[in-house]
Amino acid sequence: MTLLDMEKKLCVPALLVLVLLSASIADSQQLQSSQSQTLLRIQQLLHFPPALSLWNSSTDFCNSEPNPSLTVVCYGDSVTQLHIIGNRGGARLLPKSFSMDSFVTTLVKLSDIKVLTLVSLGLWGPLPGKIDRLSSLEILNVSSNFLFGSIPHELSTLANLQTLILDKNMFTGELPDWIGSLSGLTVLSFRKNMFNGSLPSSLSGLSALRVLDLASNRFNGEVPGLSHLTNLQVLDLEGNCLGSRFPRLGDKLVTLILSKNRFRSGITSEGMSSFYQLQHLDLSSNTFIGPFPTSVLSLPGITYLNISHNKFTGRLNVNLSCNSELMLVDLSSNLLTGSLPTCLKPSSRNRLVSYSGNCLDTALENQHPVSFCSNEALAVGILPQRKKRKISKAGLASGITAGVSGLVLLVVVLFVFVRRINAEKTAKKAHPRLIMENASTRYTSKLLSDARYISRTMTLGAVGIPAYRTFSLEELEYATNNFETSAFMGEGSEGQIYRGKLKDGFFVAIRCLKMKKSCNTQNFMQHIELVAKLRHRNLVSFLGHCFECYLDDSTVSRMFLIFEYVPNGNLRSWISDVHMGRLLTWEQRISTAIGVAKGIQFLHTGIVPGVYANNLKTTDVLLDNNLGAKISSYNLPLLESVGKKMSSSGRKDGEKLDIYDFGVILLELIVGRPLKTKSQVDVVKEQIQGSVSEEDAAARRSMVDPTVHRECSDQSLKTMMEVSVRCLLEDPWERPSIEDVLWNLQFASQVQDGSPGRATASS
Incomplete structure (x- = not known):
């Protein structure tokens, strides 16, 4: 065989191998290209956030260096983890052209993803149910966005889900009972949303749960029994309306926060002593009654204890022991008596201790007399504890005889006293x-x-x-x-x-x-x-x-x-007069409007029946030391008997009257001058309504108080204007609810955050 023949024979299989190898490489590049195109499409849908600024068609996504704002993890040629974190100080809302549905439609093309973190990106809209197509998902974190509506039922099909974090959004509705079907959950966090209703009993079935954070929502009713959650280490229910019984809990808790609720009873020293791993306990701002369980001071892991603003009773003594690692103790505003324990007195340790507003035997911090705590305890139905002792029949008979004799003597004394009083009345x-x-x-x-x-x-x-x-x-x-x-x-x-x-x-x-x-x-x-x-x-x-x-x-x-x-005067002086050399900034005006709206919401829903037709004006809104808004004049039933003219409006009529008055307050905040007559209000309303409908941002800005018109973003200003115009509609039934007003004002605040024109003060 000649050399030429050998080369011809070898060439055929070599060519075949080259063709097969090329085909394999082409197939691999096609798969990687599909994932790459999806990531680039996500960049586009998110309007090119700073975290994704370096992405382009030549980016090697799987081998990019991770950073605190962006991490992409791949296995083979598929993306398995995607972490995108925007402006932690508060993301701006994505434009109106953004569609959460389209975004999730693109996202689910990363079908093998297990960890998805989309934080502070300005996402808005309902969370689409099609997110369940990410069937491999183990961790989902979409906190600090503007997602609203209820949680889609489709999430219940994500059998592999271990962590679900929806913090700092605007989700509403009740917590669904199907949440208990996510048996693999270890972290469930819905902090700072607008969920309401009672907590579902199915929570007690999440046996793998380690963290349950439902703080700052509107949950009410009793907390279901969680004692079967033997792995639970963190429970945070702060800022709801839960209560009144102390919940049944497992003994492995490290952090327990129940502050700012309506818990009232159910704490015992025996129960608290079982929390041998507890480090952080906050029961403040509830209405707890009964003896304070002093055993909590000496729990082996306790470092933080706050029971302030309750009605705990009991007598402390100097010999109580404390854990040496206890760094903060707040016992203030309770009904405690006795002596401050030696371990809580000032020492060289870096320990903060507060105990004002009790009846302790000390000259330090403000203390009430002992009688105050006794009277308060009786007023809330806490009877002083007495040792039980047996009484003989003879003793019982003697007691009855003495009681009858004392009663007769008391009647005689009262008779003499009444006659003397009557004589004095006629004498002078x-x-x-x-x-x-x-x-x-x-x-x-x-x-x-x-x-x-x-x-x-x-x-x-x-x-x-x-x-x-x-x-x-x-x-x-x-x-x-x-x-x-x-x-x-x-x-x-x-x-x-x-x-x-x-x-x-x-x-x-x-x-x-x-x-x-x-x-x-x-x-x-x-x-x-x-x-x-x-x-x-x-x-x-x-x-x-x-x-x-x-x-x-x-x-x-x-x-x-x-x-x-309230020391800082009324709102009108802060927007139409130079108050101590300052006027409110645009951000402060939005914050003030939100405060007034929350006050109105409380008056409408805080008692039943609500307080309506409050005839609110900017002179009725006072500002505290932190420039927080406080409504000073409201339609109290107390003053009806004193001569205050009460409104005869019904609930709905009164509610809409308050919405109109709030619209006037918003107008004054925008234009920076008082509007004292309805004709003045109508003129300004028409001007603002015209500027809202125009695309010219300069026309809108020309309507604003000159001291703040440079610092307000157009989207924020437009939202404030739209809300004020809707509040001032002639037909009361077309005016928005106070909840709708609040949502839009919070939207205006979020849009303003991070805008180039932000300022902190106007001179």
Whole structure:
């Protein structure tokens, strides 16, 4: 065989191998190209966020260096993990052209993906059910976006799902019962959404669960038994309306947060001592009653303990022991007595301890007298504990005899006393004097029967505001220097108002009302007990009351209503006058509008029946030290008997009247000047309505207060204008609900965040 023949024979198989190899490479490139095109399409649909700025057609996605904003992990030629994180400080909403449905349609082409993280990217719209096509999905995190609506039922088919995080979105509706079918879940976090309703009992079946975070939603009712969740380490239910019983829990918890709810009972020292791994416990801002379980101080892992703003009772002693790693303890605003434990006294340890607002035997921090805690405990139905002892029959008989004798003696004394009082009444003219009530009286049966007026949102109390109580006239005279002229703030149809400073340094506003001769305390006590619980961070809260009565017939001569003092003036002065050299920025105006809207929402839904037709104006909105908005004038049923003109509007009519008034407030925030007549409001509304319908952003900006028109983004401004115009529609039934208003205002705030024109102050 010649050399030429051999070359010909070898050439044929070599050529065949080359062809097969080329075909294989081409097939591999085709698969990789499909995945690459999907990723580039995702970049386009997300409007080229900074995290994806380096992607292009030549990017080797599977071998790219990961960073905190972007990670792509591949197995073979398929993407198995995709992490995209936008602006952590708050993403801007994607444009109106964005479609969540189209985005998910593209996303599911990455069919082998197991871990998907899409955080702070401005995604908006309902979460499509077709996301269940990612059947291999184990971790889904779409937090800090603008997704709304209910959770799609199709998620229940993701059998491999282990982590589901939907934090900081706008999801609504109840938590579905099918959530219990995701048996492999280890992390379930729906923090900061708008879920409502009760928690499903199926949660107790998620035996693999390690983290359950449902904080800052609107859940209510009892917490289902979670004692079977033996792997649960973190439970955070803060900021809901859950309660009243302390939940049944497993003993492996490391973090337990139940603050800002309506839990009331069910804690025992024996139960708490079983949490041997517990490190972080927060029970603050509830209505817990009964003895404080002191054993929690010495739990082997405890480092953080907060039980403030409850009604825990019990006597502390100096010999109580504490865990050496305990770094923060807050026992303030309870009903604790006795001595502060030695382990909680100031020492060289870097430990923060607060215990003000109790009845402890110490000169440090503000303490009430022991009688205060005793009266308060009785008012909430906590009886002092006594040791049981056996009583003999002879002792019982002696006790009955002594009791009867004492009763006879008491009747005789009362008879003599009444005759003496009658003689004094005829001898001299009756004069007004103060009738002191107990600092905390027992709830009457009438009040308890009317407890339905207090709603689930009642417990969202204003942080830092003292508990409601009865004041003495001497306290008010001290606070106002005997009601001197310098303390006088003004006078209106609801009486004179004074500014005062209590002995503990807390500033108050005191309204003095002169009463008709026929008025007596019983006419007001039910109303007072109810409005005392109208606590919300966006309302000026009641702090207490004081009656001055005539001796002859116990009728009320004067009634004093004590409110929290809000120091920074009213909203109108901050948008139409230079207030201490400053005007509100655009962001602050949106924040103020949101605060007022939340206050209105509370008035409408915080008690049943709601408080409507409040005749709100910018002069009725006060700003606190942090420029937080507080509504100072609302249509209280208490003042109906005092002479305030009450609206006869029904629920729906009154609700829509408040929406109209809120629209006027929004107009003033936008244009920066007072609108005192309806004709002025109508003119500005027509101008704004015309500018909203135009595409010219400059036309809209020309309508805005000149001090802020450079800093507001067009989308934010347009949203504010649209909301105000809708609130001012002539047909009340076409005006939006307060929930709809709130959603749009929050949208305006999110759109404004991160815009180039942001500013922090206007001079």
